[in-house]
Amino acid sequence: MKRILLGVVTLALVACESSPSSPGSEFEPTLSLENIEEHLSVLAHDSMFGRRAGSEHELMAAEYVRDEFIEYGLEPGVATYLQTFEAEPGPYTSQNVLAVIPGEGSLAGEWLVLGAHYDHVGWIVDSDTALVFNGADDNASGTALLLELARSLAEWEAMGGGGPEGRRSIMIHAYGAEERGLVGSGYFCDNPTVPMGGIVAMLNFDMVGRLSQNGLILIGFSSSPDWLEILSEVGGQLPEFRTSDAGLSRSDQACFYDQQRPVLFFHTGTHNEYHQPEDDIGLIDFDGMMTIGEMAVGLVVTLAERPEAPVFSGVLQTE
Template sequence: MKNISLLLTFCCLLGIQIAQAQQIEVSNLKKHIYYLADDKMQGRGTGSKEVFKAADYIEKEFKKYKLEPKGEKGYRQSFKAKVWKVKVADSIRNADNIIGFIDNGADLTVVIGAHYDHLGTGRQGSSKDSLGVGKIHNGADDNASGTAGLLELARYFSSNNEKEPYNLLFIAFGAEELGLVGSKYFTEHPTLPLEKITAMLNMDMIGRYNPSNGLAVIGYGTSSQWPAIFKDVQAPIKFNLSKDGNGGSDQTSFYKKNIPVLFFHTGGHPDYHMPTDDADKIDYNALKSILDLEKTVVENIMKQSSKMDFIWTN
């Protein structure tokens, strides 16, 4: 009887773990964003010790999920980034992309990306605060929200007990705020052949959902297959499909390499590039809904029988 009881307890616990793997968890999103957007992280400016601490955090999570390292040295792909918006003494800075891979032995791969850097203390430029130099720009929405989404999707797909028909490549990009430097570097020095990538999905500022505007899903026109992929997709949030593949974030680097893209974005707000972009202002339930939507889109991409075609939208 005791052995049966232990077996039932084990099965129950296993069932709980499987159930948790099969859904996006708000608690995980909060954990990631509150860590990355804490004052101790000093705004994660490119080249700072804090942004390298953020990179360590992302790498640790990738290891926890047993993602295969797919950088040039372990999970890391290192490069140089130049601060070009303002004159500073340390204008050339070290940066990293953090890259993890779910290898399902497939011919094609879906890339999921988000950038993890922000403006630091305003000295690298781009602050919307006229007196912002020296103030911590926490970047909870921009882009701790996207990074949290990246980590939670990596956790989900690595622990859902399914061998997907496509591989999945998760990239946390560095130096996006300095001109999409990390994603440009990856597409010029890919650690996986670009011709094997069927689509790239990017998350940047997905934490401040406004019901009156909805979620923008940009890039719908970059492949003739997007309409079929989105057919019958439903979500508790409003989302708007936009054709253009260009935009002010990392999907643009892939679009310029003839790869179909989607860019998930909840739009601007008064705290954009301000010291007031803090973790307590994120709509975590809406963020979960956005990631559930993206998860469904990824799963629908993987139902395609061939590589997605590419269309220039401008």
């Protein structure tokens, strides 16, 4: 992702304990810390050589994500799960990995999008030594969390998850070539696999591995006047978070926002290891990722079940 300067809009906000707005299924989706750790250890391993866009190692990461989607029983978002595209300079070939959890009932024709980019900046040779930029936080963390959310939500769907009016369909997106200028998400927005007007919200997870260091920032909170009410409907105690509208144009939610879709970007801030070889797995706050994941899965279930979709609140500054 691109470095974000916070402070354009910053509000201290703590969501209090509350109950879900609708009874839905009695089955509550749960997350596994072990799964998150395993995904991140694979994606941020030296053998991935930094997952640079257009490289064989980016493709390896995409295939890993695809295989996990298949194992969870997710439906393909395109025929092979891989939405392939060419981009400049190069040209080079990259791919998005798209999967679907189908909805049911009167809400099934509306869509939630959960997204994270899986690429990073690659590797270099310095004084005859290969320096691999593993990108553990940027953005193996977001991809690992996305995978565990997908597994948990697929299980929730299989157990009959949904509210009195059914549930919205959910698209799970792992984007390629984010580090080359948000190319993968931009390609999807230009070539959507469902009508863009049917997408009611997009949640993006980019650099979510440093909660204990920087806290949680929800970027795009002003993209809908309904976010505060919706979060108040999520069961359980939510973590403290700050809100900002800075950075709306600097990660994969940008093109959805430009299409006037409500967005939330989950982010735990930049740090000295950003785009450096030191961004490695040993610095990841896995307990913090679980905290964010539990908040996110509750939010997704609430969004999927509630009768009213969030509304877009108008065009904001996105510097």
